[in-house]
Amino acid sequence: MLGSGMGSFWCLSDCCNAGVKTALLETHSEMGSTEILEKETSESLSNGTSSNIEAAKRLAKRLYQLDRFKRSDVAKHLGKNNEFSKLVAEEYLKFFDFTGMTLDQSLRYFFKAFSLVGETQERERVLIHFSNRYFYCNPDTIASQDGVHCLTCAMMLLNTDLHGHNIGKKMTCQEFIANLQGVNEGGDFSKDLLKALYNSIKNEKLEWAVDDEEKKKSPTEGTDEKANGTHPKTISRIGSTTNPFLDIPHDPNAAVYKSGFLARKIHADMDGKKTPRGKRGWKTFYAVLKGTVLYLQKDEYKPEKALSEEDLKNAVSVHHALASKAIDYEKKPNVLKLKTADWRVLLFQAQSAEEMQGWINKINCVAAVFSAPPFPAAIGSQKKFSRPLLPATTTKLSQEEQLKSHESKLKQITTELAEHRSYPPDKKVKAKEIDEYRLKDHYLEFEMELLSCKNKKQYRGSAVSFLEARWALRRAVAGPEENPL
Incomplete structure (x- = not known):
């Protein structure tokens, strides 16, 4: 019995030797695995890089051979956020020869070896x-x-749309092709390739292997959903994680755009869900906007100091994010609101109005200049709205191309919002359809704010502000000392 592939994702590998121990010891495998791995861990940590590579090879081989590991253990080791797990994954993938195979054939072959869980x-x-x-x-x-990764994500989403629990019309081949226009290094994928991938997924859904324990469960227990850790009607999207930092590569050489003390309050969790009251308190950090990551640290920033686990946990990605003055929050002065790619909402209090505006400018400029164009969402059903996928990788477009991309997207969103509002749902329809309508309206309105310059005082540095984008690019080259804005 196999588990169904139900989502698509976007992320990184972080560098830290301490991760060797974490990757080896955090296992849910059979009894005895942890004791053996503890010995391998001490060897790899004491003997340096070459020993780490050898330890990675040993672990990769055991994972591939399922030597005291279950299929569900494999992804947990390959997907951890540290350099050692990256080595393990590279060694593990060497057991697979995809030469001459199509992408869909390779993915199916890969999924036969383990359970894509976690x-x-x-x-x-x-x-x-x-x-x-x-x-x-x-x-x-x-x-x-x-x-390759773009197509892999697209296939995962298509699999969900065609074989998942969506209501209404399924995505057509024409829609699948249209959704992927312009995302192949700025060009298009071969239509013949996309047609072949579409037909492959349509004719046979993507599935991965499951453990023997899962095979014994009755069909009503929902193997598909449990294998994914998702609700049957929920689609996991790129960047949909409680820690946006995990979606992007940590670049120790990235430019520092701004730093200073900020107090943070978490207002809404992923997908805009209200944060529980006990977790909304204000907490002061030393904030550092480095690359496309806003690090929130206990102490002042020191370039030579390694990031702690707590620093990584608190870090926030600003890719596709929007910072603005929190005009609807009146309890404290100088508060800005940051809405992230996965729709989390965080409030930050600066020490002055000038500092608040400075943070807004810098965050929006970084997001405008370095955010890669969004990938399409699964839109096969008009009743079920899904936000586009927002890759956390840095854009590969030139400065001019990035501007054109933003302007084109703004025109598209403007037209789409007008069309959407011209066909409001009938008052007699189900509440769920009204919620879907409101969700799409909220998204389109947010994108309008993100892309337009109609309110330059509040959204100074937004995506189509070319002058500020140009300054931000110069800033990345010149370093953090000069204030380009």
């Missing part, structure tokens, strides 16, 4: 490792590793 970001890392390996085996088939 947190969204963990599963996404596994798919990135798969994409890298496929590109290595077939360098002339698709233009880049990013292109």
